[in-house]
Amino acid sequence: MKKSFNLLPVEDFWRPMLVSICCLATLVLLLTFRLGTITPGFTEAELQQRAHTATTTSIVSNPLHLHQKVGQFILQKLDHKGPAAMRAPSVLMGLTAIVCMYIVLKNWYTTRVAVLGAFLFATSSWQLHFSRLATPEINFLMPLLLLVGSVWMHRDKFMMFAPVLTLISGILMLYTPGMIWFVFLIFIWRRRLVKRVFKRLSAAQQVGTVLVSVLALAPLVWAFALDTGLINSWLGFPETWPRPLAYLSNLVSIPRELFIRGAADPVYSIGHLPLLDVFTSCMVLLGIFVFYFKLGLDRTRLLFGAGAISILLVALDGPVAITLLLPIVYILASGGIALLLQQWFTVFPRNPVARALGVVLISSTVLLSAGYHLSHYFVAWPNVPDTKASFSHQP
Numbered sequence: 001m002k003k004s005f006n007l008l009p010v011e012d013f014w015r016p017m018l019v020s021i022c023c024l025a026t027l028v029l030l031l032t033f034r035l036g037t038i039t040p041g042f043t044e045a046e047l048q049q050r051a052h053t054a055t056t057t058s059i060v061s062n063p064l065h066l067h068q069k070v071g072q073f074i075l076q077k078l079d080h081k082g083p084a085a086m087r088a089p090s091v092l093m094g095l096t097a098i099v100c101m102y103i104v105l106k107n108w109y110t111t112r113v114a115v116l117g118a119f120l121f122a123t124s125s126w127q128l129h130f131s132r133l134a135t136p137e138i139n140f141l142m143p144l145l146l147l148v149g150s151v152w153m154h155r156d157k158f159m160m161f162a163p164v165l166t167l168i169s170g171i172l173m174l175y176t177p178g179m180i181w182f183v184f185l186i187f188i189w190r191r192r193l194v195k196r197v198f199k200r201l202s203a204a205q206q207v208g209t210v211l212v213s214v215l216a217l218a219p220l221v222w223a224f225a226l227d228t229g230l231i232n233s234w235l236g237f238p239e240t241w242p243r244p245l246a247y248l249s250n251l252v253s254i255p256r257e258l259f260i261r262g263a264a265d266p267v268y269s270i271g272h273l274p275l276l277d278v279f280t281s282c283m284v285l286l287g288i289f290v291f292y293f294k295l296g297l298d299r300t301r302l303l304f305g306a307g308a309i310s311i312l313l314v315a316l317d318g319p320v321a322i323t324l325l326l327p328i329v330y331i332l333a334s335g336g337i338a339l340l341l342q343q344w345f346t347v348f349p350r351n352p353v354a355r356a357l358g359v360v361l362i363s364s365t366v367l368l369s370a371g372y373h374l375s376h377y378f379v380a381w382p383n384v385p386d387t388k389a390s391f392s393h394q395p
Contacts, residue, residue, distance in 0.1 A: 031091045036084030039391035046134040063219045065136040066175040086134035093138045094131025098122045100144035107151045109338050117334030123370035125377040126275045129268045139176045140323040145169035150190045171216045177319040178236025238318030250315040266386035279369045286336030
């Protein structure tokens with residue numbers, strides 16, 4: 001007997017649809033505003049990336065960061081070689097990362113916390129720098145896509161899409177240096193669910209899945225055969241391993257760069273400003289406190305495991321950029337926001353005025369933090385002489 005499907009009335013979904021469209025349009029505007037003119041030209045790294053994606057030969061010889069390179073290659077073949085065009089693939093990946101951040105937070109927290117956390121993430125100058133450059137660092141935000149697939153795998157209404165999304169995102173991640181460890185971590189986390197989903201497929205679907213995966217990874221295997229040294233970068237390891245004391249110094253520099261004193265790199269920041277503002281730093285510390293007392297949850301073990309892998313890889317000072325810590329940091333910050341709201345609602349369980357006041361205060365603080373980062377990126381940073389000098393290379 002055929003099942004009947006009742007369509008929802010238009011009034012039940014047009015408002016959420018309209019809100020979603022407005023939010024996406026705002027994000028697109030944020031990530032594309034003055035994309036090609038905010039700086040006078042390219043950085044040297046962007047020019048090198050454009051050269052590496054100009055021909056199929058250069059891409060085949062080194063297919064790492066393949067999805068970004070394919071986008072830049074297509075744009076160059078269409079004779080779009082300016083800063084805005086070369087940065088467009090990064091914008092698309094940045095937009096995907098923001099949407100994925102919201103989906104993850106929505107599954108782990110309330111809608112209110114998800115909106116505040118995703119907004120904080122979207123307006124972060126740290127995120128804006130990497131999402132609006134033609135360099136490969138933006139690829140290190142793609143674990144969020146794999147995380148969405150793994151989160152959706154236990155949701156019945158997304159069961160049809162979750163395995164496909166997980167497979168595609170896993171393959172894309174395998175083209176990014178160091179991401180093999182995260183694919184392995186996600187597989188361990190969801191191994192029972194992955195096996196159960198795979199067993200539900202027919203024999204033909206199972207064979208097709210394996211064949212598609214093999215064919216999709218064939219360019220990577222071919223590149224390894226041509227240059228075995230590429231395997232080292234693929235694993236996230238540096239060409240020259242740091243000495244123990246240097247490695248310890250690199251480990252210490254990570255929290256210092258996040259919270260206290262950033263690296264003096266005019267391409268990504270102003271002077272020695274840390275990557276996080278005071279409010280976000282406090283929320284991250286609160287988030288660590290929250291997750292520490294929820295060690296029994298699978299998501300906590302996943303988050304701490306991903307954080308440990310990220311820190312170890314970044315400290316090697318190899319091909320893995322500190323961008324890898326960005327999603328983890330803002331998931332922790334969202335946990336801190338959730339704790340603040342929870343404590344406020346515990347003190348005022350029934351007073352609607354007090355509850356609304358708490359939401360307004362926390363939302364206002366998030367807005368102030370966003371205002372700081374937007375001013376940092378769109379107003380102060382482009383006008384710093386060192387920034388102009390770094391972006392002085394003309395197309």
